[in-house]
Amino acid sequence: MRNLLSITDFSVEEVNEVLETAADIIVHPEAYSEKCKNKILATLFFEPSTRTRLSFESAMLSLGGKTLGFSDANSSSSSKGESVADTIRVVSCYSDIIAMRHPKEGAPLVASFVSDVPIINAGDGGHNHPTQTLTDLLTIKTEMGRLDNLTVGFCGDLKFGRTVHSLIQALSRMKGIKIVLISPDELKIPDYVKSDVMDKNGMDYVETRSLEEAMPSLDVLYMTRVQQERFFNEDDYLRLRDSYILTLDKLSTAKKEMCVLHPLPRVNEIAVDVDSDPRACYFKQVRNGRYVRMALIMKLLGIK
Amino acid sequence: MKIDPIKNGIVIDHIEAGKGMEVYNILNLSELDCMIALIKNVPSKKTGKKDIIKIDASVALDLDVLGYIAPEATVNFIENGALVKKSKVALPExxxxxxxxxxxxxxxxxxxxxxxxxxxxxxxxxxxxxxxxxxxxxx
Structure with a gap:
């Protein structure tokens, strides 16, 4: 029985298999509408995340399956002090596959130790969120036509952004990837991501503070939010905030076929007028999230 | 200071000086009934000083735990007063x-x-x- 707890649980071939199925679902959704008939997905959200939960539920319903679950810990037995392990032992009797989000890092691994059905990590604290990474990869692949030989810029909060770390990890297994890390000094990528992921895999990367300087070289721009609470003082925040806001003006030097991604929710880091630019792909990313989750559910259930 | 040689048992040698008590505690040696000697700051040609633990019984030790706490240590197994096996511990996976x-x-x-x-x-x-x-x- 397979689980998806971290993107590295899947080989490059398995990631490609999921992406190829998802791409086929986009073209032939009707061929998949009964693939999971009589199967039940449990969505266990020990912390709220409406967007991710709805994406999983939409994916299962689109496959002809059913869903059950809870959307926050207060409506589950964990509010009475039940352990993650016990909750999973019980729910795995009621369902065929479980997608879980938990505020504590490593909770899905604990679940996988006791579950009789596959576990999908739908986010565990600041640790992993592999279905977001699959979504990002599918979007890059469908927009750029490839997952190799790309210059990928990550902009904003690179210190705390788990989606950034996971995507870099996934890209470290592809050929010819160049990473451009664009952030203020306060929010630079952690050293362990450099040493354990990028250096270890011989990745080509540069660090810069300037989005404008990096822009012309990028094939993909992955935006994240610079949050005020990450700064020690307000002056620094105000000084740097605008540097990491993407505007149409800043996009003017970008390649015509570049694509802009964002894990959402967006606050102000991408100006609203960028939405109408053909390079803005962050809402397509949301749609892709549903298809990639459909493909993942099928893979983990062993359905072709 | 002289500690008598042991006849049957284990000598954990080359423990980094000062770490002997930590090794003693982590291996739960206080729970054993046999004679145990913890010798600190023994002169060492290699490192200047070292700690040694002598256990006067053939007991099962968790070498993984020992490897984590004191990867530089060696474990000597003694039977009838003779060294029968010498193991260098390694960092456990x-x-x-x-x-x-x-x-x-x-x-x-x-x-x-x-x-x-x-x-x-x-x-x-x-x-x-x-x-x-x-x-x-x-x-």
Whole structure:
């Protein structure tokens, strides 16, 4: 029985298999509408995340399956002090596959130790969120036509952004990837991501503070939010905030076929007028999230 | 100072000076009924000083735990007064319930009844990470 707890649980071939199925679902959704008939997905959200939960539920319903679950810990037995392990032992009797989000890092691994059905990590604290990474990869692949030989810029909060770390990890297994890390000094990528992921895999990367300087070289721009609470003082925040806001003006030097991604929710880091630019792909990313989750559910259930 | 040689038992030698008591505690040697000697700051040609533990019984030791706490140590197995086996301990691939994860966001901080497991990820720099949250073990 397979689980998806971290993107590295899947080989490059398995990631490609999921992406190829998802791409086929986009073209032939009707061929998949009964693939999971009589199967039940449990969505266990020990912390709220409406967007991710709805994406999983939409994916299962689109496959002809059913869903059950809870959307926050207060409506589950964990509010009475039940352990993650016990909750999973019980729910795995009621369902065929479980997608879980938990505020504590490593909770899905604990679940996988006791579950009789596959576990999908739908986010565990600041640790992993592999279905977001699959979504990002599918979007890059469908927009750029490839997952190799790309210059990928990550902009904003690179210190705390788990989606950034996971995507870099996934890209470290592809050929010819160049990473451009664009952030203020306060929010630079952690050293362990450099040493354990990028250096270890011989990745080509540069660090810069300037989005404008990096822009012309990028094939993909992955935006994240610079949050005020990450700064020690307000002056620094105000000084740097605008540097990491993407505007149409800043996009003017970008390649015509570049694509802009964002894990959402967006606050102000991408100006609203960028939405109408053909390079803005962050809402397509949301749609892709549903298809990639459909493909993942099928893979983990062993359905072709 | 002189400690008599043991006839049947184990000598843990070349423990880094000052770490002997930690090794004694982590191996739960206080629970043994046999004679045990912990000798600190023994002169050493190699390192200047070292600690030694002599256990006057052939007991099963958790060499993985020893390898994590004192990777430089050697374990000598004595039978009828003669050295029958000499083992150099190595850094274990995993250590269970020796290190506690200090990340407050880790599931181990709240979940009852799960083992604290750390995995060796970088042998050269002796880096262990929690299998749950991947936080680095701190000394």
């Amino acid at each position: 995993t250590v269970k319930n020796v290190i506690k994860c200090k990340n407050p966001r880790c599931i181990t901080s709240v979940e009852q009844g799960i083992d604290q497991v750390f995995k060796l990820v970088d042998k050269e720099n002796r880096v262990y990470r929690c299998i749950y949250c991947e936080s680095k073990a701190k000394d």
